[in-house]
Amino acid sequence: MISFASFPSTSEASASYAQARHPPEVEEELGMDLDEDDFDEGVQRLTVPGEPITSSHAFMRGHGTFVDNEEVIASVAGTVERVNKLITVRAVRSRYNPEVGDLVVGRITEVQPRRWKVDANSRQDAVLMLSSVNLPGGVQRRKLESDELQMRTFFEEGDLLVAEVQAFFSDGAMSLHTRSLRYGKLRNGQLVSVPPILIRRLKSHFVALPCGVDLILGLNGYIWVSKHVKESEQEGEEGFDAEAVYSNRNDVIDDATRIAISRVSNIIKVLAAHFVPLTDTVLLEAYEWVVDQESHVKDLLHDEFGEHLVASLGVGIRQ
Structure with a gap:
């Protein structure tokens, strides 16, 4: 019924x-x-x-x-x-949710036929196609079988790189590209990981500090802190020096630059521990305040010093 x-x-x-x-x-x-x-x-x-x-x-x-x-x-x-x-x-703790055009820093996890798998702190590994990178002889030429055989000379497991999100595959994995000399393999620095929620979208995620340190603020929460690179060294994509771009060897870094890299890295760790959003302005103000204190690099990791740093910036979290 x-x-x-x-x-x-x-x-x-x-x-x-x-x-x-x-x-x-x-x-x-x-x-x-x-x-x-x-x-x-x-x-x-x-x-x-x-x-x-x-x-x-x-x-x-x-x-x-x-x-x-x-x-x-x-x-x-x-x-x-x-x-x-x-x-x-x-x-606070969540995986990176990518969008087309985002700048990300990742690590090569696997080399496959005509593609690399990249850990980009997302829900699944990203994909970097062989056709989406700069190869010796100019960016306009076709990719040959010889290029596929030499893929490990460009990127191999463990290499760090900066790339841009180009598109998404049907399964949701993001496709990356490095068709600019501002992108590609990373050298002469160290990687700092923070929650992706702390990285704000800026006009440029390439930040040059006056202390001779360059920052790449990846929207996926990976930040690359490295030795400063002059703009002239990044120009001229046609016929670029492949050995220099894809080299696995770091340049000679003087002690002062090493200290500056360590200081900036510790500042980022302190700000992330206090959940402070990271922008170019905040990082510059934090670095200037730390330099004025004339403190040792290791002192930055002390809880009391970190609280003074955050208080000086006038930012924080209310509970």
Whole structure:
């Protein structure tokens, strides 16, 4: 036997929902009690799963939240963000979510026929096709079988590189390219890993500090800190020196540059430990403050010194 149940009409349901969710007197009262300073641009508020954030009557829930007992509650650990009346929580620890045009730093994990697999801190390895790299003799020539046989002379397992996200395959894996001399194999430096959420999108992710150190801020959370390279050394893509571009040997680095690289790397680690968003301006201010203190490189990793550094920048997290 088939039975039918009657439901209220759409207009009645909408009216009852609006009355239950948005009573004017409740919204007005909650709007007065809500601390707006918690959502200012200069202040980040850290939350944990299960912690109530605000009332569901005055705000709408976004990603990383759910509603229970008329309260917006965090479902992940991260920072609270507000856009008008929408409340979201950006997870502290999450994989990099790539977009076309992003600059990423990765490590070669496997050499396959006509392609390399690259660890880019994403949900799956990225792919760098042989046709997407610069080869000796100019960027316009066709890729030959001899190039495929010499793939390990360009990139091999363990090599670090900087590339741009070109497209996505049907399975969601990102396709990279290094068709510019600003991209390619990385040398003369060290790799620092931070949560991808801390890397802000900038006009240029190539940063040159006045101390003779270059930074490559990969949007996937990998940062390359290296010896400064002059602009003239990156020009002239046609007929470029393949031995220099794909060399596995580091240049001679003087002690002062080594100390500067270590100092910048430690600054990045300290700022990441305090969950400070990394931009070219913040890194420059942090470096100048550290130089003024005339402290040793190892002192940067002390908790007290790191707290003073973050306090001097005027940024931090509210819990």
